[in-house]
Amino acid sequence: MTRRPLALLLLALLFAARGEAVSIGLDPSPVATSAGSTFTLDLVVAGLGDGAAPSLGSYDLDVLFDASVLALDAVAFGALLGGPADSLQAAAEIVAGTWDVSELSLLSPSELDALQPTSFVLATLSFSALAAGTTSVTLTGLAGDAFGRALDLQLGAARVEIAGGAVVPEPGAALLFACGALAVARARRAARAG
Amino acid sequence: MRKPRRLARAAALGAACAGFVALASGTPGRAAEPAEPVAVVPGPGGVAVRAGALEPLDVDAYAVDLDAGDLLFAALFDPEDGAFLDTRLGLFAGGALLIEDDDGGDGLLSRLAFQASASGTHELRVTGFRDAGYTGAHAEGAGAPAPYTLVVGVAGALAQESEPNDALGQEDALPAGGGLVRGTLAALDVDRFAFDLAPGAGVAASLFQLDAATGAPLPGGGGAFDDTRLGLFFDAPAPFAQDDDGGPGFLSNLMRTPGGDPDAVQIGVTGFRDAAFTGAHPEGPLAYVLVAAATAPAAQRCDVVAPIGQIDRRDIDAIFAARGSPASGPDDPRDADGDGQITVLDGSQCRLECDFARCATAPSSCGLLGVEALLALLPLALARRARRRAAAGPEV
Numbered sequence: 239m240t241r242r243p244l245a246l247l248l249l250a251l252l253f254a255a256r257g258e259a260v261s262i263g264l265d266p267s268p269v270a271t272s273a274g275s276t277f278t279l280d281l282v283v284a285g286l287g288d289g290a291a292p293s294l295g296s297y298d299l300d301v302l303f304d305a306s307v308l309a310l311d312a313v314a315f316g317a318l319l320g321g322p323a324d325s326l327q328a329a330a331e332i333v334a335g336t337w338d339v340s341e342l343s344l345l346s347p348s349e350l351d352a353l354q355p356t357s358f359v360l361a362t363l364s365f366s367a368l369a370a371g372t373t374s375v376t377l378t379g380l381a382g383d384a385f386g387r388a389l390d391l392q393l394g395a396a397r398v399e400i401a402g403g404a405v406v407p408e409p410g411a412a413l414l415f416a417c418g419a420l421a422v423a424r425a426r427r428a429a430r431a432g
Numbered sequence: 433m434r435k436p437r438r439l440a441r442a443a444a445l446g447a448a449c450a451g452f453v454a455l456a457s458g459t460p461g462r463a464a465e466p467a468e469p470v471a472v473v474p475g476p477g478g479v480a481v482r483a484g485a486l487e488p489l490d491v492d493a494y495a496v497d498l499d500a501g502d503l504l505f506a507a508l509f510d511p512e513d514g515a516f517l518d519t520r521l522g523l524f525a526g527g528a529l530l531i532e533d534d535d536g537g538d539g540l541l542s543r544l545a546f547q548a549s550a551s552g553t554h555e556l557r558v559t560g561f562r563d564a565g566y567t568g569a570h571a572e573g574a575g576a577p578a579p580y581t582l583v584v585g586v587a588g589a590l591a592q593e594s595e596p597n598d599a600l601g602q603e604d605a606l607p608a609g610g611g612l613v614r615g616t617l618a619a620l621d622v623d624r625f626a627f628d629l630a631p632g633a634g635v636a637a638s639l640f641q642l643d644a645a646t647g648a649p650l651p652g653g654g655g656a657f658d659d660t661r662l663g664l665f666f667d668a669p670a671p672f673a674q675d676d677d678g679g680p681g682f683l684s685n686l687m688r689t690p691g692g693d694p695d696a697v698q699i700g701v702t703g704f705r706d707a708a709f710t711g712a713h714p715e716g717p718l719a720y721v722l723v724a725a726a727t728a729p730a731a732q733r734c735d736v737v738a739p740i741g742q743i744d745r746r747d748i749d750a751i752f753a754a755r756g757s758p759a760s761g762p763d764d765p766r767d768a769d770g771d772g773q774i775t776v777l778d779g780s781q782c783r784l785e786c787d788f789a790r791c792a793t794a795p796s797s798c799g800l801l802g803v804e805a806l807l808a809l810l811p812l813a814l815a816r817r818a819r820r821r822a823a824a825g826p827e828v
Contacts, residue, residue, distance in 0.1 A: 296776040296779065297776065298776035324790050326748065326752045326779070340755065340776055343780070345790065346790075347784075382777040385577075386768070386777045386778070386779075386781030
């Protein structure tokens, strides 16, 4: 979890330095997990004004992934487009391996400008790793500024590496345990002999 | 009449400099627009209407397919009759500029007429008047995006007017939504046309002069000697709107929305001296094309579901639910940006048109809450006053 603020900071610094396109990416990346486990990816926007224009007024993204190794279980939206009371939100599976994630703020441009920092989490995507393999979660779609004008958008992706079971092999762990027990036993014997 | 543009040009130059300095210093660039060129497909009457907006560094492109010999007429309109927005309109084919216009339209707006010599996709580009290279080097819309309406008419063979059409009730019918018609204006002559109009829609009408012998558009748009007047009528002898010299030269253009939601409007063409549209003028003979089109007002574009006349969350919900689908046509109220697709951006633009804050379906009911809060504070204030008096001791 400590990597997340660092990644957000790096994204913000990157786009502050470039001073041009707005980006929406997935964080963290890469993700290392194992089959049968769950993990989350944050949908992160960066490159906005800090309490000033440009701010994000809407987005409509397709989240694409290999449905044979991943399943998207849930989407939790952030609050900086107005939350459920003041934004329209939609997250639904279109076909296997493609989810539509979209939000449209009902806040005024000045409210959005004041509310949004340079970078923030739009939504958190909860995945299940189904099988071993390496795959990517990618994004397509569009986003608009507070006035509904299309933003010059850069879309990111996340790499997911799924191991085929427990991360530490059981025989290796047992061997290490046995070695440790043997060393303790020898030490005790040596102490008695002494 | 000379158009007062020096002040506007000076202001535009200043704004352009500011824009370029901002760009050079790495300020975030302007918002991108939908993919261009935007396709322009004329309807059954031969006309198409697209809504757009210019902002600094912006060039809008529209693609239109022409057959060899086709006549193309394009005119820009805006809500201020071109008083502030100063455009340049160019027609390109294969990247080469074929014809362009600066101030041929209403006020500082542009319009052009062209006869295609070869078939193919042509591109209309709208930019600021200073941007002779169509690279976006202009500052129009510097304060806020400047909206405009582009009316495009395409015809292989023009429909002809049918005389007599001088009086109310004798109008030649144009297709619903508008169309193109060729007429000849002679002394003592008034030409009248009519077409059906959807509730809330407006009318854009533009006169182009033709060479009477060849039927081709006159170079420069005409209007050098012939002086017309154009009127819009709604079942009354007097026009609800009229224009004399909208341009080019002494020709006429105008765009208006009639009050009262008429289901049809009439258009009158006469000489400039004939303000009463009785035929009292000596103009002509003048061969012209009238391009007339129904335009949807901005508010109507977002007014999708009942109650019609109010834009609220129900309308935005309907647009949001339809995202990803194509627009039903140029008048689809869900397609706010006119790009032919319903997207989340249409909903986002329409939310700015909502009647109440945050697109509520009714005004927020603050009611007596403020007064009630003050009443609740009254006992506290009285108690505080009593304590102060007690602390101060008995009055002498």
